[in-house]
Amino acid sequence: MTGELQQVHKVWERTRSNSPIYGFLLDEVDVYDAEKGLVRARLQVGPRHLNSKGTLHGAFSACVTDWAGGLSIASCGLDSTGVSTDIHVNYLSTASTGDWLEIEGRANKVGNSLAFTTVSISKKSKSGLAIVAQGSHTKYVRSR
Template sequence: MGAELQQVRKVWERTRTNSPIYEFLLSEVDVYDAEHGVMRARLQVGPRQLNSKGSLHGAFSACVTDWAGGLAIASCGLDSTGVSTDIHVNYLSGATTGDWLEIESRANKVGKSLAFTTVSISKKTETGPVLVAQGSHTKYVRTR
């Protein structure tokens, strides 16, 4: 296992024990890959991630954008992934129970006080991945 993946998993384990919402929505997520500035994870959609109509809840995608953006920052070696200053999510298609989601986050820039990330959430289909949501996330970080 690479150093970046170890760092991301360490930060995730600490974060999940201190965040009931992350533990509730993401308890079964598999963080399986990381390199400098990039984190990849997967999750099978279950009842906890659904809205009242049986589709992936928009709040879940926003939560994933927050969570995954922080872990992309962690892949750059930071133990503290900052606090949100801005978050945007575009909802592009749906997902439902049993769908497998692939989550990829990128730290586009980690500066002295701000970090800018992008997150893609895709579902696996027989014909290839389908983009479900795309997010951008800015966090205040103190790196120096």
């Protein structure tokens, strides 16, 4: 396991125990890869991730954008991943129960006070990966 992945797992375990929404929606997520500024995870869609129409809930995608953006900041060595100042999600497709999601969070820039991240949520299909949602997330981070 790389140092970045160990750092991400450490921050994720602390965050999971302090955030009931993350614990509820992301309890079974598998964070399987990290390098500086990049985190990859996967999760199978279950009933708790769905809206009233039986497809992936928009609030889930926004939560994942917040979560993966924060972990991408953690992969840069930060123990505290900051507080959100802006979050934006584009919903491009959908997913349903049983679909496997691939989540990729990138820290595009981590400065002294702000960090800028992008997140993509894709589902596995027979022809490869289909993007479900893309997000951008800006966080205030403490000066190092």
